[in-house]
Amino acid sequence: MSIEAETAIDRTGKADLHGRPAVAMRRRGACPALAAPMPTGDGLLVRLRPAGGALTLAQFAGLARSAAAHGNGILEITARGNLQIRGLLAETVGQLASDIDAAGITVPDGPAIEISPLHGIDPEEKNDPAAMEMALRSTLHDLITSPRLAPKLSIVVDGGGAFGLSALSADIRIVAQSDADWLVAINGDGETAMPVAIGPAETAVSAVGEVLSVLAALGQGRRARDIDPALLRARFPAMDNIRFIPSRAASIPFPGPHRLADGKIVLGVRPEFGQMRASDLIALLDLADAHGATAIRLTPGRGFFFIGLPADTVPAMQIAAAGRGFSAQPGDNSEHIAACAGAGACGSAFYETRSLARRILAAAPGLFDGSLMLHLSGCAKGCAHARPALTLTGSAAGYDLILNGLAADRPDERIAGGRIDFAIERLARSIEDNRGAGESAAACLTRLGATGVSKALRQE
CATH class of the missing domain: 3.30.413.10 (Sulfite Reductase Hemoprotein, domain 1)
Known part of the structure; x- marks a missing residue:
């Protein structure tokens, strides 16, 4: 999908009261992925989600260095926990992509599939969302990457646990009900989405494929909200008989230290207003590495978790984070x-x-x-x-x-x-x-x- 197809610029020559050319950005509905970065007021913007929302400290630091070398050195974490790199040029996007590949960072094709941030390490997790994401991408690859799907189609896989994704609205939600069954629902968050299927992983993957097929057939960037209820019931005749308990958004603020059920500590960190400079991020990652952190997990709410920090190093990390423009304390009004x-x-x-x-x-x-x-x-x-x-x-x-x-x-x-x-x-x-x-x-x-x-x- 070309940049020109996503954006139209007003070239009338008109200027605002500051004397700047009037620029009208259109079709902001498209996700600015590596293959189709979005023109913004400070250059091109790339949004990406590493597989599983997981990075090593070295990979995250490498991304920051690449953002400084090829963009303007500003990185952002979105409300859905995706990374944005700003200020790129047409000739530097490819260099950024090469750096990402050299760092061993996998960015799957197609729309981002957001999964529980503590997948695989949260003892309270009901089922493995990372395995579900892999099953979806391998079984439904052609559908998920279809150009007929809306660029901002959203898919959430919630395995449960301490930090679930019930607050995130999505076109398609796959939510663990137990260690055996998954619920598939569309168009909403944990409370409002409409259930269409429930069963083991194979049933869930098949149901997601049905929904994607309907959306691809509708074409023109249609979303789950555009599916005719009668068509939906024809595809899922048992949907009205599904009984489940809606999941409600957890009220736990993620910044600050959290002790998991097995006693391990994770530290939630939020860049001020979701934006950080590469130099500040690299300094914080270097300190975390020295203190023994082993991994990063991106999280909804514009932040990330440090994984593997010993409990006695957390206070020093919180102080260092504050000095670099990050909040690692609960209750920050920002x-x-x-x-x-x-x-x-x-x-x-x-x-x-x-x-x-x-x-x-x-x-x-x-x-x-x-x-x-x-x-x-x-x-x-x-x-x-x-x-x-x-x-x-x-x-x-x-x-x-x-x-x-x-x-x-x-x-x-x-x-x-x-x-x-x-x-x-x-x-x-x-x-x-x-x-x-x-x-x-x-x-x-x-x-x-x-x-x-x-x-x-x-x-x-």
């Missing part, structure tokens, strides 16, 4: 902010998202009670967060504030650039003054609505 690369890292962005994020964390801690996500988007593309949130979108005139919406939605209030700090302080104070007993920040904002928020922001 986990409630989704921020894109921002100005300085992306030419499309109108403001420095991370700088503003830090100011908001300091000035308005009351916003971060866990009830809402703040999305700071440098422009209307909304790269960092694809779900409704309290959103600040950068524009040529300043900032667009959107309540429970996407970066490209119509703003509920426009804020001049020089008034953003004042506006955030007014918003936080309004929530503090109007919040009822036991009411969350999100519930208070919903009750105030656009009219109440606008009134608060306009008060002097």
Whole structure:
């Protein structure tokens, strides 16, 4: 799939108020894999998921060095636990691919299959998701790699355990029910997905093949939500008789140390807002290696686990992580902010998202009670967060504030650039003054609505 097929650029010659050419990125629905990197405001972006979401420390450090040599040295971990490398050029993507191959990193063809991050090492795991991923890729290879499937088709294999994937929405979910049976469901997360089949691994693989066949036949990038229920029941006549207990998202924050059922320690680490510089990552990996860490597992929530650290080395690793721009402590409010690369890292962005994020964390801690996500988007593309949130979108005139919406939605209030700090302080104070007993920040904002928020922001 060519870059040109995925992206259209407005070449009208128009410029924004900063004098920059107007660039309209289209068809952002495509996954920017190695074979088809995505043009962004800071060059080409590649997204990849190593097999099993697992890397050795040497492999991760090698990726960081390659990102610095062939890109702009910025790496990101997405909300689904995939790696992004930014700032590449057309002539350096191939060099990055060569480095990945030389490091022995396997990046399977087709859509990413996300599996439980602690697969194979979590004693509470019900079944092996890595083995299921291998079975899917080997048995259904031609279907999984079909160009008729949507570029962002999502497949999740959840083996259970301490850190399951029930919070991740997916087109197709394969969830371990026991050491023998798997549930296959479509279009949703652990609570909302519709079950279509249940049984041993062979049954699950066959059911996934049926769903993929339907999607490939529909073509035109269709997703599981587009399948006609009548067609689904024709393929799976027993689906309405399936009895299962929906899995709910675990409330355990992953940053910080976690003792597994067998007594082993894993340390969850999140780069600030999911983004890290290669030099900081390499330094942290070198220290982890010196302390005895043996492996890395990428995880949803924009972070990763260190595997194999002795318990007595964890405090030193947490301190070192904080000094390099990583959080390794539970309860860090930055986990409630989704921020894109921002100005300085992306030419499309109108403001420095991370700088503003830090100011908001300091000035308005009351916003971060866990009830809402703040999305700071440098422009209307909304790269960092694809779900409704309290959103600040950068524009040529300043900032667009959107309540429970996407970066490209119509703003509920426009804020001049020089008034953003004042506006955030007014918003936080309004929530503090109007919040009822036991009411969350999100519930208070919903009750105030656009009219109440606008009134608060306009008060002097």
